[in-house]
Amino acid sequence: MDSSLLRAELAGGTSLEEGARRSLTGRRIAVGCGFPTNSRFVRRMIAMLAPPWTLGRVLVALLCLAVASPALAQEGRRKPPALESVNEAVTKHIENNDVAGAVTIVIEDGKVVHLSGLGKANIQADKPMRPGAMFAIASMTKPITATALMTLVEEGKVGLDDPVSKYIPEFADVKFEDKTLDKPITIRQCLTHTAGLGGSQRVVGSLEETAKELAKRPLRYEPGTKWEYSPGLNVVGRVIEVAAGKPYGEFVQERILTPLKMNNTTFQPNEKQQARVATLYAKDKDSGELTEAESWIGNFETDPYPNPSAGLYSTARDLSKFYSMMLNGGFLGDAKILSRDSVKELTKLQTGEIVTGFTPGNGWGLGYCVVREPQGVSAALSPGSFGHGGAFGTQSWGDPKKNRAYILLVQRSNFPNSDASDLRKDFQDAAAAALDK
Structure with a gap:
C-alpha cells in the first residue's frame, strides 16, 4: 500500500x-x-x-x-474440486493398462467443477501425472484452426463458399476420374471433410508446398457427395496464410491463443514445457503392457512446421478456456474471438444426411464434430454438442444445453477408435451423473 x-x-x-x-x-x-x-x-x-x-x-x-x-x-488458494466418481471411472482404465495416466477437467457455467491428474506421465521414470501436464492433442487442433479461419470470414477476407482455387491456384485444375469438376471445391467442403480429399494429414516442408501436393492427389469421390476424414484443414491453414498475409502458426497465436491466455498451448513446446509433456504409449496386443511409442504427430523435431490438422500441444486448463469461449458465444472475459453468429455457424450441422464418423449419431460442423443423436459413447451429451477427438485418445466436447464441457487428456497411440473408447464413455457418463443430480 x-x-x-x-x-x-x-x-x-x-x-x-x-x-x-x-x-x-x-x-x-x-x-x-x-x-x-x-x-x-x-x-x-x-x-x-x-x-x-x-x-x-x-x-x-x-x-x-x-x-x-x-x-x-x-x-x-483452494485445491480444484475433483469428482470422486470420475476419478474412480478413470482409475479403472489406468489399472487395466488402457492408459498410463490421465488428466480430466469438467467446466460448467464457466467454472471448473472437476480437475484431476491420475496415474503416470511417464511409467519408467515413475513420474506422476499432474493436472498441469501437457499433451499432444493431435486432431483436437482442427477446431482451433477452423475458429481462426472464422475470424477472417467475419472480416470479409474469406468466404466459406469461396473456391479454394481463389487462394491456392493449383486447385483450379483438380479433376475427378479425369473429368473437370462441375463445381469447384470450396472452403466449406474442406472444413466438413466433404471435399473429396484423402490421404496423409502430415505437413511436408511448408503449408504452401503441402497444399500444392494435395491439389495433385486424385480425389476419392465427387466433392459434396460423401464424408471422409481428410487433410482438408491443412488446406484451410494455407488459405489462412494467403488471406492473412502471415504464417498460419503466428496467426493462430495472435487470434486465439494470446487473447484467451492459452499460455501453455503451442506448436513447439519450450524446454520447460517439454518437461511437462506426458509420454506417448501403445498397448502391446499380446502382453497387454504399455510400451513407449513414436509418431510424426506432435513431433516438432521431424515435423517443425505448425500443422493445422494435428500440431498443437495443450493442457486441460487451456482447453477449458477455449471451450468456455465457444460455449459463451465467442467471448471469454475481456477477449472477443468471434460473434455469436459465427460460433453458431461453426457448430451447427453442415453435412445434412451424409453419414459421417466417428461414432453413430454424429454429423459435422465446420472443423467440429456435432452430436445429432446422442447414443453409446455420446449418450451423456445433449443434441447439438460439439467437439473433437485426437489420435492419442484425447477428447473435448462442449454441451451448450448444459453449458458444460468435458475434456479428457491421455497419450495412447493405438486405440482402435479413440472417439469410441470405453474410457471416454466412462469419464463422460460419470461426470454427467454426478453433475445432473
Missing part, C-alpha cells in the same frame, strides 16, 4: 469516523496483500490501527502483514 495513502487513512477524524476509517484501512491493506478480509488476523490488525496511532504500532502491523501474507494467501 502506498505510504502517502496510509498516512491519509490514518489522519485524524471524529470519534464516529475513526472506527470506520481504520476498518477500511485494514481491509484495503488486506486486499493488497491477497488474503481474506474477514480473517482473525485482519481483525487484530485493525485493532492495532486504533488510536493513538504511533509510527511503532503502524510498523508492527505492516511487519505482521509481511510475515503472514504468504501463509494466508496460500490458505486462500
Whole structure:
C-alpha cells in the first residue's frame, strides 16, 4: 500500500469516523496483500490501527502483514474440486493398462467443477501425472484452426463458399476420374471433410508446398457427395496464410491463443514445457503392457512446421478456456474471438444426411464434430454438442444445453477408435451423473 495513502487513512477524524476509517484501512491493506478480509488476523490488525496511532504500532502491523501474507494467501488458494466418481471411472482404465495416466477437467457455467491428474506421465521414470501436464492433442487442433479461419470470414477476407482455387491456384485444375469438376471445391467442403480429399494429414516442408501436393492427389469421390476424414484443414491453414498475409502458426497465436491466455498451448513446446509433456504409449496386443511409442504427430523435431490438422500441444486448463469461449458465444472475459453468429455457424450441422464418423449419431460442423443423436459413447451429451477427438485418445466436447464441457487428456497411440473408447464413455457418463443430480 502506498505510504502517502496510509498516512491519509490514518489522519485524524471524529470519534464516529475513526472506527470506520481504520476498518477500511485494514481491509484495503488486506486486499493488497491477497488474503481474506474477514480473517482473525485482519481483525487484530485493525485493532492495532486504533488510536493513538504511533509510527511503532503502524510498523508492527505492516511487519505482521509481511510475515503472514504468504501463509494466508496460500490458505486462500483452494485445491480444484475433483469428482470422486470420475476419478474412480478413470482409475479403472489406468489399472487395466488402457492408459498410463490421465488428466480430466469438467467446466460448467464457466467454472471448473472437476480437475484431476491420475496415474503416470511417464511409467519408467515413475513420474506422476499432474493436472498441469501437457499433451499432444493431435486432431483436437482442427477446431482451433477452423475458429481462426472464422475470424477472417467475419472480416470479409474469406468466404466459406469461396473456391479454394481463389487462394491456392493449383486447385483450379483438380479433376475427378479425369473429368473437370462441375463445381469447384470450396472452403466449406474442406472444413466438413466433404471435399473429396484423402490421404496423409502430415505437413511436408511448408503449408504452401503441402497444399500444392494435395491439389495433385486424385480425389476419392465427387466433392459434396460423401464424408471422409481428410487433410482438408491443412488446406484451410494455407488459405489462412494467403488471406492473412502471415504464417498460419503466428496467426493462430495472435487470434486465439494470446487473447484467451492459452499460455501453455503451442506448436513447439519450450524446454520447460517439454518437461511437462506426458509420454506417448501403445498397448502391446499380446502382453497387454504399455510400451513407449513414436509418431510424426506432435513431433516438432521431424515435423517443425505448425500443422493445422494435428500440431498443437495443450493442457486441460487451456482447453477449458477455449471451450468456455465457444460455449459463451465467442467471448471469454475481456477477449472477443468471434460473434455469436459465427460460433453458431461453426457448430451447427453442415453435412445434412451424409453419414459421417466417428461414432453413430454424429454429423459435422465446420472443423467440429456435432452430436445429432446422442447414443453409446455420446449418450451423456445433449443434441447439438460439439467437439473433437485426437489420435492419442484425447477428447473435448462442449454441451451448450448444459453449458458444460468435458475434456479428457491421455497419450495412447493405438486405440482402435479413440472417439469410441470405453474410457471416454466412462469419464463422460460419470461426470454427467454426478453433475445432473
